[in-house]
Amino acid sequence: xxxxxxxxxxxxxxxxxxxxxxxxxxxxxxxxxxxxxxxxxxxxxxxxxxxxxxxxxxxxxxxxxxxxxxxxxxxxxxxxxxxxxxxxxxxxxxxxxxxxxxxxxxxxxxxxxxxxxxxxxxxxxxxxxxxxxxxxxxxxxxxxxxxxxxxxxxxxxxxxxxxxxxxxxxxxxxxxxxxxxxxxxxxxxxxxxxxxxxxxxxxxxxxxxxxxxxxxxxxxx
Amino acid sequence: xxxxxxxxxxxxxxxxxxxxxxxxxxxxxxxxxxxxxxxxxxxxxxxxxxxxxxxxxxxxxxxxxxxxxxxxxxxxxxxxxxxxxxxxxxxxxxxxxxxxxxxxxxxxxxxxxxxxxxxxxxxxxxxxxxxxxxxxxxxxxxxxxxxxxxxxxxxxxxxxxxxxxxxxxxxxxxxxxxxxxxxxxxxxxxxxxxxxxxxxxx
Numbered sequence: 151x152x153x154x155x156x157x158x159x160x161x162x163x164x165x166x167x168x169x170x171x172x173x174x175x176x177x178x179x180x181x182x183x184x185x186x187x188x189x190x191x192x193x194x195x196x197x198x199x200x201x202x203x204x205x206x207x208x209x210x211x212x213x214x215x216x217x218x219x220x221x222x223x224x225x226x227x228x229x230x231x232x233x234x235x236x237x238x239x240x241x242x243x244x245x246x247x248x249x250x251x252x253x254x255x256x257x258x259x260x261x262x263x264x265x266x267x268x269x270x271x272x273x274x275x276x277x278x279x280x281x282x283x284x285x286x287x288x289x290x291x292x293x294x295x296x297x298x299x300x301x302x303x304x305x306x307x308x309x310x311x312x313x314x315x316x317x318x319x320x321x322x323x324x325x326x327x328x329x330x331x332x333x334x335x336x337x338x339x340x341x342x343x344x345x346x347x348x349x350x351x352x353x354x355x356x357x358x359x360x361x362x363x364x365x366x367x368x369x370x371x
Numbered sequence: 372x373x374x375x376x377x378x379x380x381x382x383x384x385x386x387x388x389x390x391x392x393x394x395x396x397x398x399x400x401x402x403x404x405x406x407x408x409x410x411x412x413x414x415x416x417x418x419x420x421x422x423x424x425x426x427x428x429x430x431x432x433x434x435x436x437x438x439x440x441x442x443x444x445x446x447x448x449x450x451x452x453x454x455x456x457x458x459x460x461x462x463x464x465x466x467x468x469x470x471x472x473x474x475x476x477x478x479x480x481x482x483x484x485x486x487x488x489x490x491x492x493x494x495x496x497x498x499x500x501x502x503x504x505x506x507x508x509x510x511x512x513x514x515x516x517x518x519x520x521x522x523x524x525x526x527x528x529x530x531x532x533x534x535x536x537x538x539x540x541x542x543x544x545x546x547x548x549x550x551x552x553x554x555x556x557x558x559x560x561x562x563x564x565x566x567x568x569x570x571x572x573x
Contacts, residue, residue, distance in 0.1 A: 167535070174538035178512065206541050209548060210513070212490040213498055217406060217513040220418065224405035227422040229397050229430055352409075352418040 168192075173203050177210050223352065294333075301337070308336040382439040397429060400443070402514055403525065404450050410507045411454035414499070424453050444527045497547040505540030508533050 172189045175181040181189070193199045288296060301307025311334035318330040345357040380399045384392035401422065408421045428449050436445050498509060511522045519537070523530040 167538075170538035170542045171534065174534070174541055177541070202545065205545050205549075208490065209494045209497075209544055210541070212488065212494040213510065214513040215488065215491045216409075216495045217510065220405045220409055221402045221514070223418050224401040224422055227401060227419060227426060229394055229426050230423070349415050354417065354419075 169199065169202075173199070173206050176203060177207055220352065298335070301335075306337055306339070308338055310335050382442045386433055386436050386439060386442070388434060393430070393433060396442075397426060400446060401426075403511060403517060404446065406510050406514060407447055407450045407507065408454050410499070410503075410510050411451050416454070421453055425450050428453065443525045447525050493548060493551065494544065497544050497551070500547065501540055501543055505536050505543060508536045509540035509544065512537050 168188070169192060172181065172185055172192065175185050176189065189199070298307055298310060302309070314334070315332040316329060317332065318328075320328045320330075322328055342362075344360040344362065346360050348356050348358050350356050380396045381389070381392035382396055385396040404425050405418060405422060408418055408425070412418070412421055425446075429446065432449070433442075436442050498506060501509065507526065508522050511517050511525070512519075519530050519533045523533045526533065
């Protein structure tokens with residue numbers, strides 16, 4: 151029995167399955183001479199199979215493009231702690247979780263010590279009024295106060311958020327505590343171009359230009 | 372070191388606790404771990420973060436694998452669990468935090484941010500919409516170093532089943548994309564007709 155007869159004897163389900171397999175093997179470069187022969191016979195009776203092959207090939211290549219990017223990300227991820235020292239990483243994780251509880255207390259402490267939690271420009275002005283040192287002589291806190299003051303005068307600074315975010319709390323050998331935290335300042339700017347954040351297929355943040363005209367139209371609706 | 376899937380990976384030594392062997396095994400498998408993560412993670416989850424979680428879990432638990440031949444299926448299960456359970460919580464917050472404190476992430480971010488072609492985005496969407504049993508082998512086959520046999524080994528299935536699933540998965544992918552394109556064309560046509568009507572009315 152030749153290939154032609156074989157094809158015509160197949161049930162529709164088997165015929166569809168064979169078609170899928172042949173296309174797939176051609177894409178993978180694993181088609182045998184017999185597969186090619188079957189494919190040509192199939193194509194002789196149904197030329198549509200060439201379109202299907204070309205679409206499948208293009209889709210496979212597009213997927214490979216994505217996987218290539220994923221591979222590049224994977225190549226940058228090594229085992230934690232460098233080669234063969236997972237215990238170091240373990241101890242870091244344990245240490246971090248042990249001192250995590252300090253974060254809550256530290257928020258309260260920071261609020262008490264820094265005393266600059268305010269959205270009210272008047273309060274900042276009061277605190278910094280009087281003899282303002284020049285920026286070069288100023289301590290970081292004084293310089294920061296001057297920045298807030300000047301920013302509010304120019305309209306660039308709206309205020310500082312009352313809550314500060316603690317990133318890390320480390321007890322030091324001398325009995326003190328090192329706290330790393332974020333102070334949040336609300337600023338205002340006038341821009342001629344804006345971007346919005348989006349997430350790509352790998353969950354990475356990407357920026358996309360915003361069409362200001364359509365934004366304006368939407369606001370006016 | 373070769374990045375190809377390697378049958379000679381020192382899995383037994385890695386399980387026995389040899390750290391260099393474990394590193395070598397990780398280098399040999401991390402690419403397909405990435406593929407499995409993509410197949411199972413929520414879209415918004417960060418691939419690199421999830422890879423790191425898998426790496427950590429490998430370090431912590433690899434000694435629990437009883438038989439080296441079960442290592443790959445075990446790693447697949449670990450990876451899927453992390454993609455599903457940790458994925459939703461994955462550190463978008465961390466990305467935001469790093470940005471706030473002015474730190475940047477490593478070079479791989481640039482690759483992750485690479486703009487994919489329209490075709491690639493469309494096909495990826497369609498591939499992620501495939502039923503699970505087709506999705507994984509179709510994506511894995513895009514790793515040039517993975518043969519049907521190697522995919523079968525990871526998925527603990529016969530090679531013929533893998534070939535059938537890849538072939539069917541590709542057909543389903545084709546049909547989904549064809550349908551999408553048709554729907555987009557119809558929508559564009561309808562929009563064009565509406566604009567023409569509005570233009571005619573004014």
